[in-house]
Amino acid sequence: KEVKAIVKDRIVEVDDVIVKDSAMKIDPEKSKIKVSGELINYKKFVYLLMNKPDGVVSATFDNYDETVIDLLEPEHQVFKPFPVGRLDKDTVGLLLITNDGELNHRLIAPKWHVDKVYYAEIDKIVTNKDVKAFEEGIVLDDGYKCIPAKLEILTADENGSKVNVTIQEGK
Numbered sequence: 615k616e617v618k619a620i621v622k623d624r625i626v627e628v629d630d631v632i633v634k635d636s637a638m639k640i641d642p643e644k645s646k647i648k649v650s651g652e653l654i655n656y657k658k659f660v661y662l663l664m665n666k667p668d669g670v671v672s673a674t675f676d677n678y679d680e681t682v683i684d685l686l687e688p689e690h691q692v693f694k695p696f697p698v699g700r701l702d703k704d705t706v707g708l709l710l711i712t713n714d715g716e717l718n719h720r721l722i723a724p725k726w727h728v729d730k731v732y733y734a735e736i737d738k739i740v741t742n743k744d745v746k747a748f749e750e751g752i753v754l755d756d757g758y759k760c761i762p763a764k765l766e767i768l769t770a771d772e773n774g775s776k777v778n779v780t781i782q783e784g785k
Contacts, residue, residue, distance in 0.1 A: 625650045659714040660693045666709045672700035724783040732779045740767050740775035760785050
């Protein structure tokens, strides 16, 4: 309905020719499209990097909390992007947001073996026993055995530990 209206107003150009038929078929990747003289850049996919702040949920919608999508500009929200993987509400860090479902699958599905590295500060001392447990695959409370992961101890003392955790599945 809106396209018909702007075509009727003669403000749409395709390859420098004013469009007269709103049913005209075009290839947005090959044609130069202008509306009111402004060039329209067609994008099938968007790829955004966000430093997710504390207190924001890695989701597209939430009834209670602000989401990473809520933080995006409207010009990016129209693409209906979603976070690739997730960071807990109280976790900060780099988050990829896209509408490219195939890329999302290739990055988060364990079968593709893509490393995800997290830095964590623990209020207890992490030991080599913990490192070994990660190498063997940790068994969760529900009995699920995680695929082997890497735990790198950066510092460990009576004040706690700082570690890097490298995983290939989001458990």
